Amino acid sequence: QKEVEQDPGPLSVPEGAIVSLNCTYSNSAFQYFMWYRQYSRKGPELLMYTYSSGNKEDGRFTAQVDKSSKYISLFIRDSQPSDSATYLCAIDGGSQGNLIFGKGTKLSVKP
Amino acid sequence: DAGITQSPRYKITETGRQVTLMCHQTWSHSYMFWYRQDLGHGLRLIYYSAAADITDKGEVPDGYVVSRSKTENFPLTLESATRSQTSVYFCASSVLTGTGEAFFGQGTRLTVV
Numbered sequence: 283q284k285e286v287e288q289d290p291g292p293l294s295v296p297e298g299a300i301v302s303l304n305c306t307y308s309n310s311a312f313q314y315f316m317w318y319r320q321y322s323r324k325g326p327e328l329l330m331y332t333y334s335s336g337n338k339e340d341g342r343f344t345a346q347v348d349k350s351s352k353y354i355s356l357f358i359r360d361s362q363p364s365d366s367a368t369y370l371c372a373i374d375g376g377s378q379g380n381l382i383f384g385k386g387t388k389l390s391v392k393p
Numbered sequence: 394d395a396g397i398t399q400s401p402r403y404k405i406t407e408t409g410r411q412v413t414l415m416c417h418q419t420w421s422h423s424y425m426f427w428y429r430q431d432l433g434h435g436l437r438l439i440y441y442s443a444a445a446d447i448t449d450k451g452e453v454p455d456g457y458v459v460s461r462s463k464t465e466n467f468p469l470t471l472e473s474a475t476r477s478q479t480s481v482y483f484c485a486s487s488v489l490t491g492t493g494e495a496f497f498g499q500g501t502r503l504t505v506v
Binding site for chain 1: 426428433434435436437438441451483485494495496497498499500
């Protein structure tokens with residue numbers, strides 16, 4: 283079992299829809315959880331990070347971590363065509379000093 | 394310009410050739426990383442470095458060599474390129490682990506024929 287599992291999609295939604303992106307992870311010791319966004323032919327960029335359990339909100343984006351079920355979520359409200367990108371969940375591997383990424387979910391928001 | 398830059402952006406090479414991908418960052422970040430991104434696999438760590446002269450293997454290090462004589466540079470060398478090393482390679486840097494904020498370059502698209 284990979285340490286981080288993410289459904290690669292693709293996911294297509296109409297403009298204005300609420301988008302839910304999800305990942306599961308296997309190691310209960312993980313504490314830092316991130317969402318990266320990657321536009322086509324670009325490098326990933328950090329969208330949000332969350333420490334331990336709970337929610338974090340930034341504008342139209344909400345990151346949620348449920349450590350009891352080892353579940354990470356990203357919600358996008360009022361989705362826009364400019365949100366069309368691949369979204370990667372990531373976990374800080376801690377002692378090894380590296381990020382462990384999910385495979386990414388490709389999102390397309392149609393006008 | 395401040396940031397992290399990779400060169401070349403695109404490279405085509407032949408099987409068996411040695412290829413070096415360059416990565417340069419201007420922030421003096423201590424941590425640097427090399428990832429490869431492939432369909433069906435996502436981003437996988439090849440090598441990382443916690444500081445100059447300190448490097449360590451990631452998930453998929455075979456066939457690759459790194460060095461870090463200066464904080465700002467972290468070149469990745471494919472000693473004898475194989476078709477399975479056709480991929481998009483990303484270099485990244487971060488100040489420290491724990492916050493998860495790594496800054497990625499634009500990537501190098503490598504094709505081995």
